[in-house]
Amino acid sequence: MRIARLAMVLALAALAGGAAMADGGGAPAARNVPRGSDLERAITAIEGGSYQRAIGLLETHTRRNPTDADGWNWLGFARRKSGALDAAFIAYRRALELDPKHRGAHEYLGEAYLQAGDLASAEKHLAILDQLCWLPCEQYSDLKAAIASYRSSPH
Numbered sequence: 001m002r003i004a005r006l007a008m009v010l011a012l013a014a015l016a017g018g019a020a021m022a023d024g025g026g027a028p029a030a031r032n033v034p035r036g037s038d039l040e041r042a043i044t045a046i047e048g049g050s051y052q053r054a055i056g057l058l059e060t061h062t063r064r065n066p067t068d069a070d071g072w073n074w075l076g077f078a079r080r081k082s083g084a085l086d087a088a089f090i091a092y093r094r095a096l097e098l099d100p101k102h103r104g105a106h107e108y109l110g111e112a113y114l115q116a117g118d119l120a121s122a123e124k125h126l127a128i129l130d131q132l133c134w135l136p137c138e139q140y141s142d143l144k145a146a147i148a149s150y151r152s153s154p155h
Contacts, residue, residue: 069099
């Protein structure tokens with residue numbers, strides 16, 4: 001009976017951890033987001049394409065929760081999508097300082113490097129994801145596809 005319960009808990013955890021955003025995975029997946037929080041409101045803003053609004057909410061969130069790697073990753077995402085690439089790099093690096101194995105931050109930092117024209121750095125983050133994902137994971141697949149697209153397009 002104990003083994004069956006453990007299997008059920010692991011299956012539920014896998015489903016919860018793999019949930020994608022409503023926008024088809026274009027934004028980092030949310031984990032344990034408190035209802036009504038700045039973080040929840042920022043995610044809603046990101047889903048609606050309101051990146052500047054999300055940035056303000058996420059800057060407040062990360063000031064209040066400076067050790068939340070997910071918050072920093074969301075902030076990097078919103079900054080990158082708004083065109084503030086240098087500020088996005090700062091947020092992604094902070095996320096990775098807090099959680100060096102944060103797959104979302106590695107993926108999105110790799111994509112930011114592609115935006116900056118730095119293929120070699122993007123490939124380094126792909127290699128890290130290859131080590132972190134013992135099974136194929138969405139972050140590895142997405143960054144690999146972004147790199148392939150970058151290579152096939154004129155710069």
